[in-house]
Amino acid sequence: MVMAACVLLSTAVIAGNPDRAGSAGATQLLINPWARSAGWGLANTASVTGVEAMYGNIAGLAHTHKTEILFSNTRWLSGSGTKINSIGLAQKMGASGVLGISATVIGFGDLEVTTVDDPAPGRGTFSPSMANIGVSYAKSFSNSIHGGLLIRVVSESIANVKASGVCFDAGIQYVTGEKENVHFGISLKNVGPAMKFSGDGLSVQGLLISGSDQLTLEQRSAQFEIPSLLNIGAAYDWHISETHRLSIAATFVSNSFTNDQGVFGLEYGFRKIVHLRGGYTFEKDITSSEDRSTVNTGLSAGISLALPFGEEKKGAVGIDYAYRATQPFDGSHSIGIRISL
Numbered sequence: 208m209v210m211a212a213c214v215l216l217s218t219a220v221i222a223g224n225p226d227r228a229g230s231a232g233a234t235q236l237l238i239n240p241w242a243r244s245a246g247w248g249l250a251n252t253a254s255v256t257g258v259e260a261m262y263g264n265i266a267g268l269a270h271t272h273k274t275e276i277l278f279s280n281t282r283w284l285s286g287s288g289t290k291i292n293s294i295g296l297a298q299k300m301g302a303s304g305v306l307g308i309s310a311t312v313i314g315f316g317d318l319e320v321t322t323v324d325d326p327a328p329g330r331g332t333f334s335p336s337m338a339n340i341g342v343s344y345a346k347s348f349s350n351s352i353h354g355g356l357l358i359r360v361v362s363e364s365i366a367n368v369k370a371s372g373v374c375f376d377a378g379i380q381y382v383t384g385e386k387e388n389v390h391f392g393i394s395l396k397n398v399g400p401a402m403k404f405s406g407d408g409l410s411v412q413g414l415l416i417s418g419s420d421q422l423t424l425e426q427r428s429a430q431f432e433i434p435s436l437l438n439i440g441a442a443y444d445w446h447i448s449e450t451h452r453l454s455i456a457a458t459f460v461s462n463s464f465t466n467d468q469g470v471f472g473l474e475y476g477f478r479k480i481v482h483l484r485g486g487y488t489f490e491k492d493i494t495s496s497e498d499r500s501t502v503n504t505g506l507s508a509g510i511s512l513a514l515p516f517g518e519e520k521k522g523a524v525g526i527d528y529a530y531r532a533t534q535p536f537d538g539s540h541s542i543g544i545r546i547s548l
Contacts, residue, residue, distance in 0.1 A: 227463065227464050228464060228465055228466070228500070229464065229465075230431070230432065230464055231431060231432045231433065231434040231463070231464035232363075232370075232402060232431035232432070232433070232434075233361050233363065233370075233372065233397075233402060233431070233433050233434065234434055235311075235313055235337045235339065235361070235363070236339065236359075236361065236374070236396075236397045236433065236434055237434055237436075237465075238281075238283065238291065238313075239262055239263070240262065240279050240281055240291050240293035240311050240541070241258070241259040241262055241263075241277070241279050241293065241295075241527075241541070241543060242279055242281075242509060242511075242527035242528055242529040242541035242542055242543035243259055243482075243484075243509065243511055243527040243529070243543065243545075244259045244262070244263050245507060245509065245529040245531060245539075245541050246484040246485070246486070246507060246508060246509015246510070246511075246527070246528070246529035246530075247456065247470075247472030247473065247474060247484040247485055247486030247507060247508075247509065248470045248471075248472055248486035248487065248488045248505075248507045248531075249262075249263050249438075249458060249470060249486075250440070250442075250456040250457055250458050250470040250471055250472030250486045251263065251440070251442055251454075251456045251458075251472065251474070252264045252392045252393075252394060252438045252439070252440030252456075252458040253380060253390035253391050253392030253440040253441050253442040253456065253458070254267070254380075254390040254392070254440075254442040254444075254454070254456060255267040255392075256268075256270035256271070257270065257271050257275045257277070257297055257547070258271075258275050258276075258277040258295035258296070258297050258307065258309065258545075259277070259295075260307075260345070260355075260378075261295060261297075261307050261309045261341055261343055261357060261376075262309075263394070263438075264378040264380060264392050264393075264394035264438065264440075265307075265343050265345055265355035265356065265357045265376050265377065265378040265394065266345055266353045266354050266355045266378040266379045266380040266392065266394070267345070267353070267355075267378075267380055267392075268297055268305050268307045268343060268344075268345035268355050269303070269304075269305050269345035269346055269347045269353040269354070269355060269380075270347075270353065271297040271298075271299055271305045271307075272299070272521055272547065272548070273298075273299050273521075273547075273548045274296075274297065274298050274299065274547070274548040275295075275296070275297045275545070275546070275547045275548070276294075276295070276296055276545070276546045277293075277294070277295045277296075277543060277544070277545045277546075278292075278293070278294050278295075278543060278544050279291075279292070279293045279294075279527075279541055279542070279543035279544075280292055280293075280541070280542055280543075281293075281539060281540065281541040281542075282539065282540045282541075283313075283539050284502060284533055284536040284538075284539055285536055285537040285538055285539065285540055286536050286537050287536055288315060288316040289313065289314070289315055289316075290313070290314050290316075291311060291312070291313050291314075292311070292312050292314075293309065293310065293311040293312075294309065294310055295307065295308065295309035295310075296308050296309075300344075303346050303347040303348075304344065304345070304346045304347075305344070305345045305346070305355075306343070306344055307341075307342070307343040307344070307345070307357075308340070308341065308342050308343070309340070309341045309343075310338070310339070310340045310341075311338065311339050311340075312336065312337070312338045313336065313337040313338065314334065314336060315334065315335050315336075316334070317332035317333070317334055318332060318333055318334070318335065319331075319332055320332060320333055333365055333366050334365075335363075335364070335365050336362075336363075336364055336365075337362070337363045337364075338361075338362045338363075339359050339360065339361045339362065340359065340360050341357050341358065341359040341360075341376075342357070342358055342359075343355060343356065343357035343358070343376075344356060344357075350382070350387075351381055351382050351383055352379070352380075352381055353379065353380045353381075353382070354377075354378065354379045354380075355377070355378055355379075356375065356376070356377050357375060357376040357377075358373065358374075358375050359373070359374050359375065359376065359397075360372075360373055361373070361374065361402070361433070363402075363404075365408065366408070367406050367407045367408035368404050368405070368406040368407075368408035368409060369404065369405065369406050370402045370403060370404040370405070370428075371402070372399060372400065372401075372402035372433060373399050373400070374397045374398055374399030374433050374435075375398055375399060376394060376395065376396045376397070376398075377394070377395045377398075378392065378393065378394035378395065379392065379393055379394075380392040386444070386446055388443060388444035388445070388446065389442075389443055389444075390440075390441065390442040390443070390444075390456075391440070391441050392438070392439075392440045392441075392442075393437070393438065393439050393440075394437070394438045395435075395436075395437055395438075396435065396436050396437075396438065397433050397434055397435045397436060398433075398435050399433050399435075400433075401430040401431060401432050401433070402430065402431055402433065403428050403429070403430045403431070404428040405428060409425055409426045409427075409428060410423055410424065410425045410426070411423070411424045411425075411426070412424075432463075432464065434462070434463060434464050434465070435463045436460055436461060436462045436463060437460075437461040438458055438459070438460055438461075439458065439459045439461075440456065440457060440458035440459070441456070441457055442454060442455065442456035442457075443455050443456075450477060450478045451475075451476070451477060452475070452476040452477075453473070453474070453475055453476075454473070454474040454475075454476070455472075455473060456471075456472045456473075456474070457469070457470065457471050457472070458470045465490075465500070465501070466490040466491045466492075466500060466501075467490065467491075468488055468489065468490040469488070469489045469490070470486060470487070470488045470489075471486060471487055471489075472484060472485065472486030472487075472507075473485055473486070479513060479515065479523075480512065480513055480514070480515070481510075481511070481512060481513075482510065482511040482513075483509075483510055484508065484509045484510070484511075485506075485507065485508040485509075486506075486507045486508075487505050487506055487507070488503065488505045488507070489505060490505075493505050496534065499534075502533045502534065502535070502536065503531060503532070503533055504532045504533060504534050505532070506531070506532040507529065507530065507531045507532070508529070508530050509527065509528055509529035509530065510527075510528050511525055511526070511527045511528075512525060512526050513525030513526075513545070517548075521547075521548075522547055522548045523545070523546075523547045524544075524545070524546055524547075525544075525545040525547075526542070526543065526544055526545070527541075527542065527543040527544075527545060528540075528541065528542050528543075529541040529542075
């Protein structure tokens with residue numbers, strides 16, 4: 208069912224053209240809030256697992272052993288005052304199913320209230336906010352095939368204007384090889400109806416010519432599309448020895464409203480305790496400071512430390528960090544705390 212959904216809907220996703228660039232809204236859905244996968248630019252679409260799979264490829268949620276709880280804080284475009292807080296929970300249900308829920312809130316701090324007639328500060332402040340909540344279910348159909356679906360509610364608002372919408376993700380992962388070290392994955396993300404702003408902030412009050420009655424006029428906001436995309440990825444784990452592992456991953460991202468991207472990444476693991484990773488995201492003109500259409504310059508890096516516990520050492524408490532280079536601003540920094548049972 209997941210494979211059929213990806214095939215049927217992928218035609219709509221890849222039908223974009225340069226004329227549509229920049230015309231989508233709800234672009235918060237394009238920001239990866241999780242530190243581990245962000246450290247190599249989400250090159251691991253084919254091998255991402257656990258809570259972070261609810262952003263990268265929902266099929267990876269099926270690899271959750273029992274319970275996983277993850278919290279992440281991101282200083283997005285450091286220096287801009289934008290902060291992203293995310294929390295996620297994955298829980299094994301039965302022999303092969305996993306239920307997941309995640310929530311992301313983006314804050315921009317307090318901004319000065321100004322008007323066209325009075326652009327000077329001093330009229331007070333307001334705080335824009337963006338948020339999305341996802342509920343998902345993933346299942347292992349066999350030792351090799353894993354699939355999942357996610358429904359996400361999206362919200363954006365200021366004090367007197369807001370917009371909300373619903374979208375869904377679908378994904379599948381295929382694992383093969385003698386040591387289950389060959390991974391393939393495909394995920395369809397952010398597919399849903401258009402959104403529209405509404406609220407008192409779009410209303411204007413005035414007096415009739417007679418001066419005795421008041422009239423309220425409401426301006427209509429144009430609809431905007433959600434930034435849907437299709438990820439296709441592959442990964443290979445090279446087990447150098449029982450204690451050392453090197454993983455190579457690549458993902459092609461077909462965006463409906465921005466340039467297509469190619470992401471390449473490497474990750475080194477030592478005894479499932481220390482993980483070092485890095486990645487590079489390439490898209491058209493990303494190396495040109497004049498023609499680049501994104502604030503990100505492509506490079507990303509990260510590190511994870513985990514402390515196993517329990518009789519069989521299947522549980523772990525870990526911390527993840529990721530850095531994404533940007534120009535301008537001082538990069539984006541993410542730090543996460545993970546508890547796996």
